[in-house]
Amino acid sequence: MxxxxxxxxxxxxxxxxxxxxxxxxxxxxxxxxxxxxxxxxxxxxxxxxxxxxxxxxxxxxxxxxxxxxxxxxxTASYLDEGFLIDYLTPEEYLYFIGGLHEQNKPQVDEALLGLTDFFNGEILRKGKYIRDLSKGNQCKVGVGACLLQKPxxxxxxxxxxxxxxxxxxxxxxxxxxxxxxxxxxxxxxxxxxxxxxxxxxxxxxxxxxxxxxxxxxxxxxxxxxxxxxxxxxxxxxxxxxxxxxx
Structure with a gap:
């Protein structure tokens, strides 16, 4: 590889x-x-x-x-929060990443169901921009975006x-x-x-x-x-x- x-x-x-x-x-x-x-x-x-x-x-x-x-x-990678688009909400960012890999919104939603435990109710539908999340929760968004790509x-x-x-x-x-x-x-x-x-x-x-x-x-x-x-x-x-x- x-x-x-x-x-x-x-x-x-x-x-x-x-x-x-x-x-x-x-x-x-x-x-x-x-x-x-x-x-x-x-x-x-x-x-x-x-x-x-x-x-x-x-x-x-x-x-x-x-x-x-x-x-x-x-290839999918997450190095640090500097690689996220911090003026988006987590949902907006994850839909954007999914779109880059030819996934529509329902497909992204379905994939995110598998990350429910990992997100632990702290990421989605919280009305926050990525820049307002803790570094730990920013990491969750970054890892989640990687997994959406099925690398x-x-x-x-x-x-x-x-x-x-x-x-x-x-x-x-x-x-x-x-x-x-x-x-x-x-x-x-x-x-x-x-x-x-x-x-x-x-x-x-x-x-x-x-x-x-x-x-x-x-x-x-x-x-x-x-x-x-x-x-x-x-x-x-x-x-x-x-x-x-x-």
Missing amino acids: IQINDLKKVYNGVTVVNVPQLKIKAGESIGLVGNNGAGKTTLFRMILDLIRPESGEVLSNGNKVAGGEDWKNY QLLMLDEPFANIDPSTQFRLKNILKEQNKKHGVTTIVSSHDLNHVTDVCERILLMEKGKIIKDIATSSSTLSELEEYFGVGQIASYDGVDKEENH
Whole structure:
């Protein structure tokens, strides 16, 4: 699904992403973890062609993402509230997104019924503009818009950060269902190691722009990551630890 070759991004003389090679197969559930400044969001933005690298390329289904259009038809992402149209109500925004994907209002309404628990009565028919919602509820709108698109590839950047525990639980179930039931390739970044190891079958640990661990999730993965972050090994780690070939 996704292949990265010699991808590098530099800001003010500092290399913030340096990924020689990465392959993500269709149907995989990927968790991206790392400290602030590790390069996770920059990597996301290059995969989505929001910023251009100094060198290298991102391929989606074998085609270059940069300057391409086909990948947009099967890719949905939510990075932050800045990508929402905040002067619309949630309903107006969701109908707009549905319309972009040739869905009429009744079809969008039907799809939104499946998000009733996730929205928890806090999103629709509240008479609020998106800009007036909490960050957590803005996240719900963004994720809901992604799911309306019925994507083959779903990318979420820190989706658990601002939502309450009940919504976190519901979102984890949604992500598992999308991956297991519908075969959606999911890539989720998160600072919360518990959530990401629960949802994702493969964990990429990123630090100083490099992917330094590539782990198949197992019963020991959470404790391994907690130990890794806790003992402060990251700053001195210069290699790549591959525990499973992909």
